[in-house]
Amino acid sequence: MVKTLSSIVRVLSRVMYSIAGLALTAMMLLTVADVILRTFKRPIVGTYEIVGLLGAVAMGFAIPQTSRVHGHVLMDFLTTKLPIALQKVFLVLTRLLGIAIFFIIAWNLWVLGSDYVRTGETTLTLEFPLYPAAYGIAICCFIECVVLFIELLEVGKQETET
């Protein structure tokens, strides 16, 4: 059960990460193309907006995978000096706190996305809708909750093994 969940999350995180990578590459290429075309007085209209949205996808969609490879900085000089049992307690507590904040973020981003759908809010020049990015990041924050939940389960697993 845990194994299935963890492999689903692994695949999902990697898919999101790949989308993020494509968005980052697209950001660079689009900006360069705009700069080059601009010198010929043919700028790509709306580059500014699209780059902002692509940036949101690049960074937002990278959240779960960054967490899986322990890319988010934390302070470990105290916890690593504690007895193993206490380390596990802290690990459980911090995972729970992490789940809490990401649940709050995910849920409210979803609400924000729904607001964007209802009000039909778009970018200024291209009138590109804002809700897909908000929903997308909300989904990634939900995935992040599951990533942290799996870390939590793994603490328990280690305990039963020892």
Added chain:
Amino acid sequence: MSVATISILVILLLFVFFLMGLEIGFSMALAGFIGFAAIVNVNAALNLVAKDVYAVLSSYGFTVIPMFVLMGQLGASGGVARNLYDSAYKFIGHIPGGLAIGTVAAATAFKAICGSSPATAATFATIAVPEMDRYGYDRRLSCGTVTTVGTLGILIPPSVVLIIYGVLTETSIGRLFLAGIIPGLLVAFSFAATLLGWSILNPKLGPKGEKSTWKERFASLPPVIWVLVIFFLVVGGLMQGFFTPTEAGSVGTFAVLLLTLAKKDMDLKRFVKAVSDTLRIGCMVLMLLAGATILGHFFAVTRTPFLVASWLESLHVDRNIIIFIIIGVYLVGGSFIEDLAFLILATPIFLPVVLKLGYDPVWFGIIISVVTMIGVILPPMAINAFVVSGVTKEPISTVYKGIYPFIVGMSICLLILVFFPQISLWLPNLFMK
């Protein structure tokens, strides 16, 4: 409960989260959320969290961060650093400590296209340490050198730290970049002087290498020239207002990509790795910024920065002393938390103080960058030292022994920069009125 009590409780809570080992960005977001909910109300706090996260992630202004990180990662994965090292080595390899001084020179040039500090430390640990081993250099000196040179990118544009400071404080990134050039060269010079002095005092530490002919020297120059061309394209375009910072980063990234492709140092696998590393680093930084934004909104309703500013003002001491207190706070805070995370956390609180004292925010950005440079190699929390220790398989204590002499030189540079702001401000005032 009064606002002041809530502020203090939230700050305590934040440190409890840090100490427990909750990710720093998440800690700031959670503490900010709790504080905002306590002072305003829960619904406003829920709304704030989503809006802040979305605003930080989708802001055009913040896209500059992953762009310049990508430029550095591409530069690090291609063979640019090796070419630069070969060239520097041919020019100064034959003087005492020459291979180490060559590392400083190559890293200074390399920093012009790569802003990441641990990536540079890792790159040069792979390239320069084996070469110094070959000539019998002491491992303390070689490891100390590669650890320290990585920090140059914090000051030399396109520095990711300066970019983050710029977006955080709404200071012109172009001005910050220009301001970083002379101090960056000054610190690089202090590294070279430290190495030369150290090797003359104890010639066994850094023996002389082979002397190259002038023909070999000139033949090694083209990659150096290309790096300088990219540097002037990026910084010049930004300075002239031709590029936004994101555009400068994109154009620079594309130019580095073309350079590494032309030198056959780039393939799809390396490109994917560079993009993947960039996403991880960029996402980490953006999460810190999102957390700091939420916490910052809490501090704004409590007027904490204002209170800190008026308290420091009420002390009636010389403004230089206040600057040194702030520097001390950054060094201590940075060594406990993590230098970049602490910078993101503390700068919005201290900047109003600095402005109130009549200092230039560009100058303060440079000072904080030098402090961060010292912070990232100052034991016991020196990320660069861990990276180098990992690459060279040398115990961390040996690496630390090689770092101390450089810290002396850096501290002297810091004092010079504090007392002579014109060193930092001359170039931006000259070119960007």
